[in-house]
Amino acid sequence: MRSSLKYLLALPLLGLLLQMQGCGTCGFDCSDGNDNEAAASLTLSFSDAPLEDLKEVVIEVSAIEFRRDNLDPIVVETFDLATSSGRESFKIDLLQFPGIQSQEILTGLTVPADFYDEIFIEILSGDVxxxxxxxxxxxxxxINVDDSGLLLSGRQVDAENQDITVEFGLARALKFNANDDTYTLDEEGVxxxxxxxxxSLGGIVDEDLFTAAVECDDMEDGDNAWNRVxxxxxxxxxxxxxxxVFxxxxxxxxxxxxxxxxxxxTLGPNGWQxxxxxxxxxxxTLAFSCNAQEDDARTVQDITIPLPADxxxxxxxxxxxxxxxxxxxxxxxxx
Known part of the structure; x- marks a missing residue:
């Protein structure tokens, strides 16, 4: 017996559900009816931690592979959306999917319980x-992605329902290339x-902290780009x-x-969160800085953390x- 593999996207708010059903090739017989092999019901989600000053971070995914040692990978390479079927890729604006809310986008793939060494997300890149x-x-x-995609560490999938998320920490994973005004997305932070x-961990940041230190008192009212936790x-x-971040x-x-x-x-109903x-x-250890506007994903900027000191x-x-x-x-x- 095998059971359904589901992909989910994490949503910041409850909203319209866009379902995608997927089919693909398998490193085993997907419908062989072998009841002797333990089955797993797996849910895979995408989530992100957003960046300042960016309106969209869109990636186009063309395949997802689940790789096991000495076995052919399980490959998903066609996707059925609610509005069309047989799509060979789908686009995701990662900035629309922070947090832990989830949206189902692919169902119907059965997988055996096993240790999956790697998850490879194939991404079409190098073209706007x-x-x-x-x-x-x-x-x-x-956005450029080396080696045609992201190669991530896998997980043990047991014979029970499991929820697995790919968390895109964009503050580390997305890097700006000043020489040609492009971005590179890599595995660091994913x-x-x-x-x-x-x-999970979250909270509200008092807006008075934004200008509470001398180093931050030049920030304009309403400007949040200087602040990070x-x-x-x-x-x-x-x-x-x-x-x-470096x-x-x-x-x-x-x-x-x-x-x-x-x-x-981000500005929520109860303030900056x-x-x-x-x-x-x-x-x-959790620390806030009101002077993080120069932080980037590659270099050490010697930003004062924490600021204010308490x-x-x-x-x-x-x-x-x-x-x-x-x-x-x-x-x-x-x-």
Missing amino acids: NHSYVLDDEDMSRV RVVQDSLDP YLYEGTGLDLDSLGD TEGAAGSAGKIAPYAASTL FSFGYLPSGGY QVVQLSLSTQENVSCDLELQESPRC
Whole structure:
């Protein structure tokens, strides 16, 4: 017996459900009726952590492969949308799908319970008609993806229902190329997580913090591009070593602690908010900076973190726990 594989996209809000049914080729007989092989019902989602100053981050996916050691991969390479069938690719604006809300986009593929070493997401790139960024000046910039896609670490899929999400941490994964005004999307910051078990963390940031430090008092009213919340693995860290986002081996990174994730702020009904989804259980250090406008995905910018200096907190996250931390002026973060 085998059971259905489902792909989901994570949505920021409950909204119109766009269903896609998928078919593809399999590294086994998809309909052989072999009841001796354990089955798994798998749900795969896409989610992201958004960036400032970008209106759209669109990728066109042409295939998804689930790879097992010494076996042919399970390949999904045609997609049926609600409005058309037999599509050989589909586009996703990642900025429309943050958070942990999910939308089903592909069903009907059966998989055996097994360890899948790798998940490969094939992406059409190098052409603004396929994958692109739309910036705050409404200019479309090409997204390039090396090796035709993203090769991600796999997961164990047991003989039970499981929810798995591909989390695009765009603050680390999306890199601007100043020499030709293009972007590169790579695996750094893209994670495969089991979202039914993983804890999440979020909260509200007091707008008064945006200009609470001398370094930030030039920020214009309503300008949120300077502000980020950083999350580091571990507690008891040397606060002087907390680094901004950078690639491994970047100049000036010696002794710096790279953030596990970075969150920009979005305006919600209760104020400016941040969120981190699909986190491994364990201890973390959360810190805010009101002077992060120069942060990028490649280089060390020596951004002061935390800023103001009291906007840092240590916390522990447990399985299936949703933790709220609010950052307020003249108070330490409350979790």
